[in-house]
Structures are given as C-alpha cells and as structure tokens.
Amino acid sequence: MYDETITINVDALREKLKSECLGAFFGAGFGGALLESCDIEKASPEELVEYAIRNRINLEKFTIG
Numbered sequence: 001m002y003d004e005t006i007t008i009n010v011d012a013l014r015e016k017l018k019s020e021c022l023g024a025f026f027g028a029g030f031g032g033a034l035l036e037s038c039d040i041e042k043a044s045p046e047e048l049v050e051y052a053i054r055n056r057i058n059l060e061k062f063t064i065g
Contacts, residue, residue, distance in 0.1 A: 007064040010045045013052060016062070020055075 017040045024033035043051065052059055 008062045009064050013048050013062045014040060
C-alpha cells in the first residue's frame with residue numbers, strides 16, 4: 001500500500017496565510033480578512049491545510065523532508 005502522507009511546516013503555513021489575510025486587509029481594505037487572520041491563528045493543522053487548499057496555496061512549499 002502506498003502512503004500518501006506528507007509532513008507540513010504548520011507554523012510557516014500559518015504565517016503565510018495570516019500574512020495574506022493582513023495584506024488583503026491593509027492593502028485592499030477587505031475587512032473580512034482581518035477576521036480570517038484571527039481564525040487562522042486559532043485553526044488546527046487540519047483546518048489550515050483545508051483553508052490552504054480552498055485558497056489554492058501550493059502546499060509543496062511547506063513540506064518538510
């Protein structure tokens with residue numbers, strides 16, 4: 001059986017997602033992005049990956065090993 005498990009640097013992914021949200025807030029005035037950054041701060045690793053996939057973030061940039 002093939003193992004499709006990858007290891008992701010969750011801290012780096014979290015910082016990238018927060019940075020993008022704050023950029024949308026300060027750069028474009030998108031108020032919802034500020035709330036999203038708070039959600040990202042509290043999100044579990046699984047929720048972060050789901051959020052990244054929904055927002056088409058390349059997870060390969062955050063793999064370890």
